[in-house]
Amino acid sequence: MTQDELKRQVGQAAVEYVLAHTGAGVVLGVGTGSTVNCFIDAMAPHRDRFQGAVSSSLASTQRLEHHGFTVIDPNAVTSVPVYVDGADEIDPRGNMVKGGGGALTREKILASLADVFVCIADASKRVPVLGGFPLPIEVVPMARALIERRVRALGGMPTLRANPDGTAFVTDNGHQILDVRGLTVGDPLAFEQQVNAWPGVLTMGVFALQRADMGLFATATGIETVRFG
Incomplete structure (x- = not known):
């Protein structure tokens, strides 16, 4: 599978996770990046299920609004049940390096609002120790x-x-x-x-204070789900 195919695969897996673990009328937390774009696109048919979304970047906001989502100011919410975002690197405990797209500060703000932080990535982003990515x-x-x-x-x-x-x-x-x-x-x-x-x-x-609670990782043989303790 190409990397784009892996991104689409894990984006769809994240949609299935969110739909299975949230009720109607909630606010969805949405990160930034090419893998998250696949998640946004795959979630678009279900937009009416949500009150709206909080977004970690202007680029994600524009994509969400293009698909008809209502984008809400994070100041107007006290929490979100789930925040979905990618990672440039993630270690075995769910610590990450993020910010390749430049949205790291807003990503940390939304991660701190989330009950569950779901990291979506292809399996190549898993590393034993952080630091290979700038x-x-x-x-x-x-x-x-x-x-x-x-x-x-x-x-x-x-x-x-x-x-x-x-x-x-x-x-x-x-x-x-x-x-x-x-x-x-x-x-x-x-x-x-x-x-x-x-x-x-x-x-x-480095996202250690706001590390991932779980990861969905796309591999050539399917989606691997990891829950971090």
């Missing part, structure tokens, strides 16, 4: 150089994320992203807490 850090622009120095002191190699035309990438929140290579994250929770405490960091792409 670690995103969303920073206030005036703190970029400060954060770069702190990352280098840990042994990391930070690069300012850029658009194809060479200009600095700007998140939906108006900030910049440093992508950090060369770090192995043996203790995701401690590392996330350490970097989040640096002045000028909005958030960073």
